[in-house]
Amino acid sequence: MSHDQPRDSSSESDHxxxxxxxxGQYVVVFICLCGLTALSFGVAISPIMKTPSIGWAVxxxxxxxxxxxxxxxxxxxLWEANWKYVLTIPAAMMSVFLVCMxxxxxxxxxxxxxxxxxxxxxxxxxxxxxxxxxxxxxxxxSESEHDHHEK
Amino acid sequence: MANHExxxxxGHGHLQLEYQPALPLTLGKTIIWLFLSTEIMFxxxxxxxxxxIRFGAPTGTWPLxxxxxxxxxxxxxxxxxxxxxxxxxxxxxxxxxVGKPGLAKVWLLLTLVLGSVFLGVKAYEYKSKFDxxxxxxxxxSLIHEKPDIYYVAAVRDxxxxxxxGLDAQIKDGNASPENEDRREFCNTLLLGAVNWAExxxxxxxxxxxxxxxxxxxxxxxVLGPGHHHGEAHSHDHPFAEAMKREREVVEQALKPVxxxxxxxxxxxxxxxxxxxxxxxxxxxxxxxxxxxSPPSALKQRTDALRIEKTRLxxxxxxxxxxxxxxxxxxxxxxxRLPMVIPSGNMWASTYFFLTGFHAIHVxxxxxxxxxxxxxxxxxxxxxxxxxxxxxxxFVDLVWIFLFPLLYLF
Numbered sequence: 001m002s003h004d005q006p007r008d009s010s011s012e013s014d015h016x017x018x019x020x021x022x023x024g025q026y027v028v029v030f031i032c033l034c035g036l037t038a039l040s041f042g043v044a045i046s047p048i049m050k051t052p053s054i055g056w057a058v059x060x061x062x063x064x065x066x067x068x069x070x071x072x073x074x075x076x077x078l079w080e081a082n083w084k085y086v087l088t089i090p091a092a093m094m095s096v097f098l099v100c101m102x103x104x105x106x107x108x109x110x111x112x113x114x115x116x117x118x119x120x121x122x123x124x125x126x127x128x129x130x131x132x133x134x135x136x137x138x139x140x141x142s143e144s145e146h147d148h149h150e151k
Numbered sequence: 152m153a154n155h156e157x158x159x160x161x162g163h164g165h166l167q168l169e170y171q172p173a174l175p176l177t178l179g180k181t182i183i184w185l186f187l188s189t190e191i192m193f194x195x196x197x198x199x200x201x202x203x204i205r206f207g208a209p210t211g212t213w214p215l216x217x218x219x220x221x222x223x224x225x226x227x228x229x230x231x232x233x234x235x236x237x238x239x240x241x242x243x244x245x246x247x248x249v250g251k252p253g254l255a256k257v258w259l260l261l262t263l264v265l266g267s268v269f270l271g272v273k274a275y276e277y278k279s280k281f282d283x284x285x286x287x288x289x290x291x292s293l294i295h296e297k298p299d300i301y302y303v304a305a306v307r308d309x310x311x312x313x314x315x316g317l318d319a320q321i322k323d324g325n326a327s328p329e330n331e332d333r334r335e336f337c338n339t340l341l342l343g344a345v346n347w348a349e350x351x352x353x354x355x356x357x358x359x360x361x362x363x364x365x366x367x368x369x370x371x372x373v374l375g376p377g378h379h380h381g382e383a384h385s386h387d388h389p390f391a392e393a394m395k396r397e398r399e400v401v402e403q404a405l406k407p408v409x410x411x412x413x414x415x416x417x418x419x420x421x422x423x424x425x426x427x428x429x430x431x432x433x434x435x436x437x438x439x440x441x442x443x444s445p446p447s448a449l450k451q452r453t454d455a456l457r458i459e460k461t462r463l464x465x466x467x468x469x470x471x472x473x474x475x476x477x478x479x480x481x482x483x484x485x486x487r488l489p490m491v492i493p494s495g496n497m498w499a500s501t502y503f504f505l506t507g508f509h510a511i512h513v514x515x516x517x518x519x520x521x522x523x524x525x526x527x528x529x530x531x532x533x534x535x536x537x538x539x540x541x542x543x544x545f546v547d548l549v550w551i552f553l554f555p556l557l558y559l560f
Contacts, residue, residue, distance in 0.1 A: 039555075041227050059559055074237050079173050099195065106200070120297075
């Protein structure tokens with residue numbers, strides 16, 4: 001193991017040998033992980049969050065990058081043989097499939113709420129009562145109209 | 152050298168022909184990876200469920216971290232702790248491989264300590280949720296989804312109970328000034344804010360909007376001003392302005408009521424004097440009977456005015472108290488009243504579900520580390536350390552996704 005240190009720069013070339021990165025590489029990965037955490041924190045408090053969807057996408061991308069760093073280097077998957085695909089790809093596919101299965105049922109549940117259900121459902125925060133009151137009033141009106149149509 | 156290598160190669164090839172394993176791995180590693188691939192699906196389902204529920208919630212209702220007392224810095228700190236522990240466990244593996252059991256134990260102990268720190272911080276976070284009445288389920292949870300009459304009724308019940316509790320304490324001789332103050336505040340609140348809101352909401356001479364407004368205002372003073380991205384509250388007393396305006400309106404309504412009440416009371420007083428005089432002259436109750444109807448109407452009116460006057464005065468008193476609030480009644484006075492957090496119940500359920508399962512995994516990891524600390528970490532144990540390391544990295548991996556999803560979104 002004493003020859004780890006010179007190896008880590010050329011880790012690509014020695015796939016089939018003892019999987020190793022060396023301590024220096026771990027430190028680099030650690031710094032990257034901390035940096036990426038700080039970056040996603042920075043995104044959360046930056047003006048990007050004014051359009052939240054962009055902020056969310058960026059933060060998820062950062063998380064994926066962090067996850068890849070952990071998987072490839074700490075879990076040594078970078079140096080493993082091809083069996084790694086047998087285990088990870090089906091699991092990943094199942095995960096995505098699972099989430100997709102939830103969308104029509106749970107994700108779109110609000111589309112199918114009954115009138116009674118809406119009576120007890122959450123409503124957005126009302127920042128200044130007097131300003132919001134008008135909006136609320138309108139909603140009430142449109143809802144009752146909608147109700148009328150249904151009947 | 153070349154000869155030796157080719158020999159080894161041939162021998163290796165020969166062996167492969169006879170005992171080729173399904174995967175070029177040790178049994179333990181195969182199993183831990185199989186386990187991890189099921190864990191990937193398990194947490195993908197949990198996280199996917201969270202994402203789907205969160206983005207499927209009625210538009211604009213998902214609580215912001217500030218609404219549910221979630222501190223991003225604490226989450227970031229915990230992320231850092233877990234990343235550090237991932238590094239220490241990987242360094243432990245390196246130390247085991249090069250045959251330094253002492254050093255390996257130090258790294259393993261450090262991992263154990265870091266994992267415990269993570270759980271400690273988690274416990275602290277849970278405690279702060281519980282202190283604010285945020286529980287995953289109903290009997291203890293104080294979260295209401297919307298400001299409606301059920302909400303006001305819940306606040307009234309809760310406040311009445313608290314007043315009764317304080318009364319009992321004061322009766323038991325625990326009449327500290329604190330308790331007295333608290334009781335007085337609760338009473339003012341009950342009369343001037345809760346009962347007021349309930350009456351306003353029931354007043355069908357008012358528009359729907361005004362009736363709703365009364366409840367919304369109650370919800371806001373209980374929980375404090377709403378939090379929104381990028382919005383800073385410039386002044387210390389967010390309700391001072393609104394309460395001042397409210398007080399002016401109420402005082403204006405109070406003035407004619409008080410004047411009329413004064414006048415009628417005077418009239419009633421003189422009438423009573425007169426009737427008393429009459430009765431004293433006649434030496435009996437009977438003559439009061441025919442003359443009853445006009446004073447009775449007067450009395451009714453006076454009583455109605457008295458009630459109206461007390462009601463308005465209670466409201467004025469409450470506006471003074473509410474104007475002093477900084478972060479809402481619950482925060483400033485530690486009252487634990489029911490609060491309106493739209494989608495807050497779903498938030499609490501998913502939060503405790505996700506972080507709870509993650510914490511259980513951390514706990515299991517800690518137990519395994521403790522077992523590892525009791526073993527001789529010779530190079531023979533490298534496989535064991537590698538496997539628990541893989542598990543631990545996976546736990547870290549889950550947190551990498553949970554942190555932005557729960558704290559930063």
